[in-house]
Amino acid sequence: MVGRPAVPEVIWARPERAGRGPRPAFSRADIAAAAVRIADAEGLDAVSMRKVAAELGCGTMSLYNYVPRKEDLYELMFDAVSGGYEYPEPSGDWRADLVALAHQARAMMHRHTWAPRLMSPVYGFSPNALRYLEYALSCLDGVDARFGEKMELIAMVNGVVTTYVANEIATAERSRSLPWSEEQENAVRTGYLISQIATGKYPRMAAGFAEDPGPIDLDGVFDRALQRVLDSFDR
Amino acid sequence: MVGRPAVPEVIWARPERAGRGPRPAFSRADIAAAAVRIADAEGLDAVSMRKVAAELGCGTMSLYNYVPRKEDLYELMFDAVSGGYEYPEPSGDWRADLVALAHQARAMMHRHTWAPRLMSPVYGFSPNALRYLEYALSCLDGVDARFGEKMELIAMVNGVVTTYVANEIATAERSRSLPWSEEQENAVRTGYLISQIATGKYPRMAAGFAEDPGPIDLDGVFDRALQRVLDSFDR
DNA sequence: ACTGCACTACGTACGGTGTACGTAACTACG
DNA sequence: CGTAGTTACGTACACCGTACGTAGTGCAGT
Missing domain, CATH: 1.10.10.60 (Homeodomain-like)
Known part of the structure; x- marks a missing residue:
């Protein structure tokens, strides 16, 4: 063997x-x-x-x-x-159930920050991935939609989870392979960004950062994106 | 140096x-x-x-x-x-302009199938990335929304592009490092999937594939996902 | 014009990687 | 009971990123 x-x-x-x-x-x-x-x-x-x-x-x-x-x-x-998820009985509110599932997935990826890099449809065949998929489908049991449509919804939810978590952890993960700290790296990069914006070549970004410079609420950004995806299937 | x-x-x-x-x-x-x-x-x-x-x-x-x-x-x-994009004068129809931009990005990633793997907010500072962002913002000039909201829209559009392209090319890219062809790999994996579904452990997937087994129209899936994201910002 | 230094160029070497191959020990099946 | 198929694992190869040292080049300051 x-x-x-x-x-x-x-x-x-x-x-x-x-x-x-x-x-x-x-x-x-x-x-x-x-x-x-x-x-x-x-x-x-x-x-x-x-x-x-x-x-x-x-x-x-x-x-x-x-x-x-x-x-x-x-x-x-x-x-x-992927074997650590809890699959409570669907509540009847498919949006709430999918939101809960997405939050579980997001939490898992924050615990295992390498998981987004491995996310691939190729691995969608693994036993626990199939369980996950079947559960997500069961949350949509009462929904009047074709199978293909349900699968597209689940794929979009999963896509939002992995892309947003990947972004959330990107600088932290990157700093693992670098000889300096994440904070130092961030400081230098935002410094360069500011210098670029100051050139005037990017007026809309300049105006935007001037108007709305606050730190980003990552949880809020994620939740809004997720809700938008669910909205778009909820006519 | x-x-x-x-x-x-x-x-x-x-x-x-x-x-x-x-x-x-x-x-x-x-x-x-x-x-x-x-x-x-x-x-x-x-x-x-x-x-x-x-x-x-x-x-x-x-x-x-x-x-x-x-x-x-x-x-x-x-x-x-990222330097190969064309940035035509915005037409006034921000949805059409963003769709066109997303299609350009998707086409670029299909030409350079390694690009999704490198997609990271860390690289959002590069000169051509900033040009891209500024152009996307210019497409939204007439839209009544805060800067943060516009950025969230652009981020979601970019996210859809990279996740969907990454999925589209996953098996092909994977087969590069494997000693057998993509078709062989696919055949074996779908064979295993079918055998798993046949166990009865995944009744919803079984029913779904029985009802709706056709090959997937990747362009259609992508376009629908993109339209849904735009819908969700278009109240 | 001359000196010195910052830069380019690059060969060598080190510690790491995935894994092909060969060999020895073990156990269930004919 | 043999023997075939497995487990176990040491050695070896090709390749990787890159630290380090040395040699040559051309601008800056004197």
Whole structure:
């Protein structure tokens, strides 16, 4: 099984335990949890096969018995953190239910700031992603709309969550790979922005910042964007 | 200048040509163009300092005279492809103007499929990003809304563009790093999805795919999402 | 005109990465 | 009971970003 397959393979279709040979020392959940610990502590780029193996206490190449390629490790990680959602019985108010679900997803991504980078429709097949999707659909049970329309709504809600969280954490995540602090970086960048605006080449931005310079309320921005998406489906 | 700075620095604030020393052999535009060529041809992960230097025909470490860190190379790349937009005089119909701008951005990202991965508010300071923003604001000149509201609209439009393009190209980009073709990968993944749905654990998805199984019209999905965002600002 | 310094150019080297390959030990099935 | 298929893992390769040192170049100040 250590020989990498020459034909496509979905990791979820692989049996966790093969019939023959010694019993595996770790479960997929163990491996995902180890990788998640590293990513939470040091960022996604710090997740290497060597480090995950060390975290588990096994040789680097042993990991390849469980995970054929690093891509699959990412898939395990994303599924693992997608397993923490609560799915209360839908209330009948689909807007409130979707808002609650979106807030759960946003909170998850703030806990695991690498998750937005892994968000991809490719991973939409993982067990927990399917559960999430099915639950979101169940929130829309009473809604009179075609299936395709419901899926487009769910996709837009998910899109808002990941883009906004990605933006919210962008500078913080970036500063992980930089030799100076986030505050220093921000100060320099806004300083440059101000100098550019002062050139007069961007009059509307200049006027805008003069009129409305306050700090941004990220929670408010997110909630407004989410409500707008829901509005647009609620005619 | 080869000594990396210990203090934050925005590459755009660096003069292209220093007073002393030999005249630089390349411009920032040359370097960005070389990196863009590589990324277009082989994907973003193929963009390495060595390859860009080879493409330019100089030694690897010479690149560091122009680009203090690889992050800055990304910033140059993103700004370079953001320089290809056309900014026609706003027509007075702000919805049509923003739709046209969004379509330009979408087309750009389809030409440069690595661009969504680099999309980050951090790069919103680059010269061409500022031009883009100022133009989008100019499309909203006649609209009676506060500056903050206009910025939120523009952000949502940009968000829709990048998320949807990222989804559209996800499997194709992914297959670049995989030893088998996109079609093979897709076949296996949808096969697994079908097998999962057939378990009965996801009744709503099962019903949905039975009712509405057709292939997805990506252009239509994108346009509908975009219109919904515009609707939600158009009361 | 000359000196000095800031800059360009770039070879070498270090510590990291994903993973191909080979070998040894183990266990369930024929 | 053999043996095939698995687990375990050390070694090795190609590639990465980039620190550091050295050599050459041309403007600024004297």
